[in-house]
Amino acid sequence: MKKRTTALMLALLLLLLPGCGVRAQELTKDIEPQALDTTTDLTAGGEAVTAFALSLLRSERAATEGVLISPVSVLNALGMVANGAGGDTLKQLETAAGMSLNQLNDFLYTYRMSLPAAYKSCTVSLANSAWIREDFRVEDDFLRSCVNYYGAEMYRSAFDGSLVTDLNRWVSQKTDGMIDRLLEQAPDALTMLYLVNAACFDARWDTPYTKADLRTGLPFTAADGTRQTADYLTGTESIYLSGNNVTGFVKPYDGGKYAFVALLPDEGVTLADYLENLTGEHLYKLITDHRSADVQVSIPKFSAQSELELEEPLKDMGITDLFNVSTADLRGIGSAPSGNNLYVSSVLHKTYLELDESGTRAAAATVVEVVGGALPSEDVKTVTLDRPFLYMIVDTHACVPLFMGTVTSME
Numbered sequence: 001m002k003k004r005t006t007a008l009m010l011a012l013l014l015l016l017l018p019g020c021g022v023r024a025q026e027l028t029k030d031i032e033p034q035a036l037d038t039t040t041d042l043t044a045g046g047e048a049v050t051a052f053a054l055s056l057l058r059s060e061r062a063a064t065e066g067v068l069i070s071p072v073s074v075l076n077a078l079g080m081v082a083n084g085a086g087g088d089t090l091k092q093l094e095t096a097a098g099m100s101l102n103q104l105n106d107f108l109y110t111y112r113m114s115l116p117a118a119y120k121s122c123t124v125s126l127a128n129s130a131w132i133r134e135d136f137r138v139e140d141d142f143l144r145s146c147v148n149y150y151g152a153e154m155y156r157s158a159f160d161g162s163l164v165t166d167l168n169r170w171v172s173q174k175t176d177g178m179i180d181r182l183l184e185q186a187p188d189a190l191t192m193l194y195l196v197n198a199a200c201f202d203a204r205w206d207t208p209y210t211k212a213d214l215r216t217g218l219p220f221t222a223a224d225g226t227r228q229t230a231d232y233l234t235g236t237e238s239i240y241l242s243g244n245n246v247t248g249f250v251k252p253y254d255g256g257k258y259a260f261v262a263l264l265p266d267e268g269v270t271l272a273d274y275l276e277n278l279t280g281e282h283l284y285k286l287i288t289d290h291r292s293a294d295v296q297v298s299i300p301k302f303s304a305q306s307e308l309e310l311e312e313p314l315k316d317m318g319i320t321d322l323f324n325v326s327t328a329d330l331r332g333i334g335s336a337p338s339g340n341n342l343y344v345s346s347v348l349h350k351t352y353l354e355l356d357e358s359g360t361r362a363a364a365a366t367v368v369e370v371v372g373g374a375l376p377s378e379d380v381k382t383v384t385l386d387r388p389f390l391y392m393i394v395d396t397h398a399c400v401p402l403f404m405g406t407v408t409s410m411e
Contacts, residue, residue, distance in 0.1 A: 048098030051280025059313030084333030
């Protein structure tokens, strides 16, 4: 007899705005998350997040097609899942994250709480929610962890067409419309739960570009060797990066807490070769041990969108039991009416970024479907991003990459 399986959907978005009205029953409307006393040093987790981001990016088609990911978004999703995981399932999640569950919870909580309501002209914010099927029994400890560590709003809902409307409205408002749809259709009878993390990045440059800084129609060489044209933003920056086979720069956003970081492999070194040999430790050191120098910079104006299925990349990173109905241990999340086992069947990650004269806007969404069953200035340097390059949006205070991506083409 064919065994029926039970589904649990977990979703995560990266981008935030004010709350929205929904028809689902809000379980936490009058409940304040418990204030937690943590002594987490955010910089201690920065290297782990950088290594996680690089592993995830390298597993995708980053070197040839151009990919954008948000490691903080994915880690929030996996972090919530991990609070319901046990045994080898939990161990694999911890190994991939580079932190124990307690460390991951503390790190993500401390980072979320460290985000200011407003910082200069920058908006960087995080929000979480859970959407629970009416007949799905969720473990209290799991809910408590999601509320206390992730500040999650809890909604109990009939899983019909109204859920699609409510959840998508929530997503669109939290992402300022950059990701306007997460669900395309009503969940089937096997879907038990959605976990959603939302975050937002919207920042102006510390020194915005003017019309005089724009150079149009200049060449860009794509990863496949194709000669293309791009419009470049030109200027002088003061932080220079240099490492094995790579040079780069840091361009701060307003106030300097956040920055755009670009790394250009040397002539004769492909982006694929550079990424293959790059380690998380080296990348972290590269972006933290920079030096002062005048840098003549040319950045192509670009926008990026990615829709990635992360199941295989996460398996490549050692998270295998989570996707197997026979080995997944997610009993800490709850139990389906049928009593069937829960496991992850899909992890969908959506991202968006737009960089122009004034600054950068970015968003990300991750959907996890669980189915049961300063040195003195030297000579002026030059970094022209006219061929494939690696870039990041980095929280310079916490040394955490919020977004990481590659540009391989202007088309």
